[in-house]
Amino acid sequence: MLPPFVVLDPIISAWLREDIGRGDRTTDCLFANGSPVGRAEIVAKEAGVIAGLPIAKRSFYLLDPEVEFKQLVEDGTECEKGQKIATIAGSLSSLLTGERVALNILMQLSGISSLTREYGLAIADLPTQLVDTRKTTPGLRLFEKYATQVGGAINHRLGLDDAVMIKDNHIIAAGGITKAVQQIRAQMPFTTTIEVETENIDQVKEALLQRVDIIMLDNMSAELMSEAIALIRSQDPKVKIEASGNITIVTIRSVAELEVDYISTSAMVARSRWLDLSMNIN
Numbered sequence: 493m494l495p496p497f498v499v500l501d502p503i504i505s506a507w508l509r510e511d512i513g514r515g516d517r518t519t520d521c522l523f524a525n526g527s528p529v530g531r532a533e534i535v536a537k538e539a540g541v542i543a544g545l546p547i548a549k550r551s552f553y554l555l556d557p558e559v560e561f562k563q564l565v566e567d568g569t570e571c572e573k574g575q576k577i578a579t580i581a582g583s584l585s586s587l588l589t590g591e592r593v594a595l596n597i598l599m600q601l602s603g604i605s606s607l608t609r610e611y612g613l614a615i616a617d618l619p620t621q622l623v624d625t626r627k628t629t630p631g632l633r634l635f636e637k638y639a640t641q642v643g644g645a646i647n648h649r650l651g652l653d654d655a656v657m658i659k660d661n662h663i664i665a666a667g668g669i670t671k672a673v674q675q676i677r678a679q680m681p682f683t684t685t686i687e688v689e690t691e692n693i694d695q696v697k698e699a700l701l702q703r704v705d706i707i708m709l710d711n712m713s714a715e716l717m718s719e720a721i722a723l724i725r726s727q728d729p730k731v732k733i734e735a736s737g738n739i740t741i742v743t744i745r746s747v748a749e750l751e752v753d754y755i756s757t758s759a760m761v762a763r764s765r766w767l768d769l770s771m772n773i774n
Contacts, residue, residue, distance in 0.1 A: 527585035608643025711737030
């Protein structure tokens with residue numbers, strides 16, 4: 493879900509300030525003597541899953557609280573080409589000045605949610621859950637993770653403060669999985685989970701000995717992953733298993749069929765393309 497706007501408003505306002513700069517020279521000159529009221533509609537120029545309408549609405553509100561933004565669909569709706577997804581009414585000056593920021597975030601997030609839906613559908617009949625990653629655009633993580641959620645994924649850590657995740661460089665820096673887990677466990681709150689990234693069977697065995705909560709199987713072959721899964725299930729069925737690394741729309745189902753609990757991939761964000769939308773003044 494989206495955080496409250498008290499958190500998001502400074503970010504959205506920064507987008508508006510970036511675009512407007514010292515003023516909208518074109519629109520301000522057109523309506524130097526006052527702006528008439530107008531109406532516009534946002535239309536999908538291609539099929540896809542819509543995400544970001546509340547954010548687009550808020551961007552217009554922050555620019556001009558008198559603008560009326562009406563959603564015609566909810567986020568998560570699969571829209572067809574040519575479908576109207578929102579109407580906007582208010583000062584033409586505000587509609588024109590706010591157009592680009594609202595469309596940019598709406599197109600970007602809808603592209604992410606559309607690709608996420610595609611990945612999710614590939615494993616929809618299997619118990620494995622699709623998970624996003626921290627590989628997001630700086631400054632846009634809350635929005636991009638919202639879009640993956642709209643598309644059907646669940647969120648991994650929102651930030652470094654969410655949980656302990658011991659990755660390959662942590663293991664090297666600490667001198668091994670055992671040392672890393674023991675050092676961290678001695679200092680962390682008891683409610684915090686520990687996940688360890690593993691690349692081979694020896695690391696999986698070491699993580700099991702440390703009784704971690706989640707074991708990630710990173711960049712493993714299908715054969716190695718199968719061996720690791722069997723070992724974990726036999727040694728400690730409570731441990732959750734996450735598969736990650738080079739997950740694509742082609743490979744995701746075969747990995748899910750190995751019966752891991754989670755598949756994490758950055759592809760939903762990193763490989764997405766903006767969904768084509770337009771705003772038309774009536």
